[in-house]
Amino acid sequence: MDEKTILIATNDEPFGEYLYHQLSDPGWAISRASVLSDLLRKVRAGGVDVLLLDSNIEEIPCYDLIALLKKNNSRLPIIAFSEDSSLETSKRVRHEGIFFLAMKPVDPEEIRTAVGDAIKMIRQQEQRRNRKMAKIIELRPAAEFDLSPVKEICKEHEGARGDLLIVLQKIQRIFGYVPKPTIEIVSQNLGVSTSEIFGVLTFYNRFHLSPRGKHTVRACRGTACHFKGAGEIIESIRKQLGLEKGDTTKDFLFSLEEVACLGACGIAPVMTIDEETFGHRTPGLALEAVARYQAAEKVAAAEAAQEKKAA
Ligand code: FES
Known part of the structure; x- marks a missing residue:
């Protein structure tokens, strides 16, 4: 399995050193950055899989820095460290779409688990991408x-x-x-x-015994999402897709999967469509996301029909 790179960004040398030793795992490569320019360069270069971000980098508020990093790589899982446990700060940081917020002093086990979960999420995304490639092959009886x-x-x-x-x-x-x-x-x-x-x-959830739709909608039913209304969201998606029975639409355009955790509990309730992640969903917002893909499919079908007519 390929090695994933974790970047520790902090200008607190002893803290960086501490994290470095806590995270030495054979499958993880650790990189360090202590100044903003180095951090941005590494994120922009695309070689970072998980970012551990301390709140003290060049005294920029953590939430502003997260927003800046997300502009460079919107999918990068960020585990942020903060000393400020105020609700306002944690709200603002979470709003920027971080993967996990850890309060200092950190619990090393908690950090290792968060990094492990982030890597699990990345690998799942990679698998989904591979499956999508496979779906290009036409489905036949x-x-x-x-x-x-x-x-x-x-x-x-x-x-x-x-x-x-x-x-x-x-x-x-x-x-x-x-x-x-x-x-x-x-x-x-x-x-x-x-x-x-x-x-x-x-x-194994990753195997399917029946043809899958072109798009996969994954709705999380995990604890964090469950308590924030995942059940209603799933029901509304089912209705929108016309899935009374089964999990794939008759036209094989959409499959719905209910999953135990999408690894983004901080933005619960969560759903994904193919590679796109949607956090803080309500039933209405979930439908908006699905409807967008349905509309794109309608446009593509109309264009294909026109092309056929013209040929
Ligand atoms: S419980 Fe839904 S993303 Fe973790």
Whole structure:
């Protein structure tokens, strides 16, 4: 798995040193910045995956600095440190869309967990991006599947029971989901029973057994979102998409997934559409976001129809 870079930005040398030692993990590369110009240069260069931002950088208020950094990289998860526990400050900092706000003196375990969650969120986003690429491949009914790439994949892993997850991932990358006709082929080649394969496919959320929509709407049902009205938001999205049963629209344009936590509890309730994150949702605001994508699809369909007519 690729290494993620964490940037510690503080001009408090001992504090930076402390964080540096607390975060030494084999999968994390740590970088440091103690002045604003260095911090901005590193963020702009795009090599930072998670930013740990102390409130004392060149005496710029933390919320202003966050706004400036977000302009350079709106998706960067920021874990901010503050000594000011006033509600007003924490409101303003949260409003700028930080990932986590930690009060000083920090609890190292809390920071490690926050960094781990941020990295988990990044990896999920990467997976979603990969799945989106896979979805470019047209979805077809089972009878029309070309199973030859599946056979090739299975041949490469013949007899390797331990490769089951890798094989299923590769198959999902081709079709956008794991079609049932492929399960028998995997079973025969890897020597794993079909019931075991179904068990794996249903255990991991990342696998799908039916075709997915072109756009994936993820609505969080985690604790923070739940207490801020996630249930009503999900209901309203279902209505808007016409999803009485199942989770994919008939035209295969949208799939709805309910997830345990999107890793952005600070801006709960949260939803995402493909790679876009929407925080502080109400049912009305959630519908606005979905409606925007629906409108874009309508425009694209009308343009395609016109082009076809003209051809
Ligand atoms: S509970 Fe964490 S983002 Fe919803």
